[in-house]
Amino acid sequence: MNLEHINKELQQKTPEEIVTWALSIAKKPVVTTNFRPYEAAILNLVTKQDENIKVIWCDTGYNTPQTYRHAEEVIHQLQLNVQLYVPKQTVAHRNITLGLPTIEDPNHALFTEQVKLEPFNRAMAEHQPDVWFTNLRKGQTAFRDSIDIVSKSKDGIIKVSPFYHWSDEDLDTYLTDNNLPNEFKYFDPTKVENNRECGLHI
Numbered sequence: 574m575n576l577e578h579i580n581k582e583l584q585q586k587t588p589e590e591i592v593t594w595a596l597s598i599a600k601k602p603v604v605t606t607n608f609r610p611y612e613a614a615i616l617n618l619v620t621k622q623d624e625n626i627k628v629i630w631c632d633t634g635y636n637t638p639q640t641y642r643h644a645e646e647v648i649h650q651l652q653l654n655v656q657l658y659v660p661k662q663t664v665a666h667r668n669i670t671l672g673l674p675t676i677e678d679p680n681h682a683l684f685t686e687q688v689k690l691e692p693f694n695r696a697m698a699e700h701q702p703d704v705w706f707t708n709l710r711k712g713q714t715a716f717r718d719s720i721d722i723v724s725k726s727k728d729g730i731i732k733v734s735p736f737y738h739w740s741d742e743d744l745d746t747y748l749t750d751n752n753l754p755n756e757f758k759y760f761d762p763t764k765v766e767n768n769r770e771c772g773l774h775i
Contacts (some may be wrong), residue, residue, distance in 0.1 A: 574731070580721040588735035591722060592622050592706070595733040599704035603656075605629045605693075606708075608636070608644040609761070611736075611744045613651075613753040615708040618735060620651050626706075628653045629696045633688040634664040635673075635762040643756035650754075656700070658692040673762060685763040702730055709734040 583591050596602060604619045604626055606612045619626055630644070648655055660667075667687065674680040705726065722737045736744065748755055 576721070576723055576725070579723050583722045584738070588618055588739070589622075591733065591735040592619055595704050595706065595723075595731070595735075596622055598731075599702075601700065601702045602704040602706065603627045603629050603700055603702040604706035605631070607631065607633075607761070608640050608647065608756070609759045610755055610757050611741070611748070612708055613647050613755060614736060614744050614747050614751075615706060616647060616651055616653060617751055617753055619706050620653065624652070625654055627700060627702075628655045629658065629693075629700065630655050631658045631689060631692040631696060633762055634660060635688070635760060637758045637760050639756050639758035640760075643754060646754050656696065658696045660688045660692055662687060681763075689763050697728070697730070705730045705732050707732055707734050708736060710737055710739060 583594065586594070602623065604615060606616060606628060607630070616628065620628075636644075647653070662670075667684075671680055671684055671687070674684045709720065709732070720732075720734075720737075722734055724732045724734075726732055739747075745755075747753075
């Protein structure tokens with residue numbers, strides 16, 4: 574697969590057309606979500622064309638009450654086929670054994686492994702997707718600036734980001750046009766700073 578050639582072609586396509594293309598080559602597609610801001614857009618976009626697609630939600634357990642309410646609203650509105658993955662240890666237990674380490678703390682890597690990487694890797698091992706829809710966009714992190722609409726994960730999964738070149742303003746319009754909710758009170762305990770990569774996409 575020539576990613577450079579594919580991305581050049583897809584840059585002229587709409588997000589809907591990008592999803593159509595990706596589903597045409599997929600045998601086991603999934604879409605991942607954490608119900609952060611603007612996630613309803615990618616979930617709506619993909620499920621319009623594949624209503625039964627598996628929606629992998631790796632819940633760290635540290636989401637805000639607003640995020641959980643938002644998740645329930647979107648799940649109900651779009652009738653999502655959610656596959657929920659959570660860490661093997663509860664937040665209450667981890668608060669005693671590890672706490673919530675800062676980025677500088679040597680335990681931060683272990684914390685990230687426990688609450689994000691292990692559940693995600695478990696999900697991918699169980700579902701073994703060949704196409705993975707994400708809502709990655711240019712300008713979010715330095716790493717995301719280095720990829721494109723279509724890229725490959727370190728495990729060789731084809732990652733498709735239909736809204737890669739869209740701005741927040743573009744997505745605001747999309748959400749309004751499709752009567753979709755949004756929620757900005759979101760917290761990722763592994764990132765802390767907005768411009769840090771979460772670890773799943775490197």
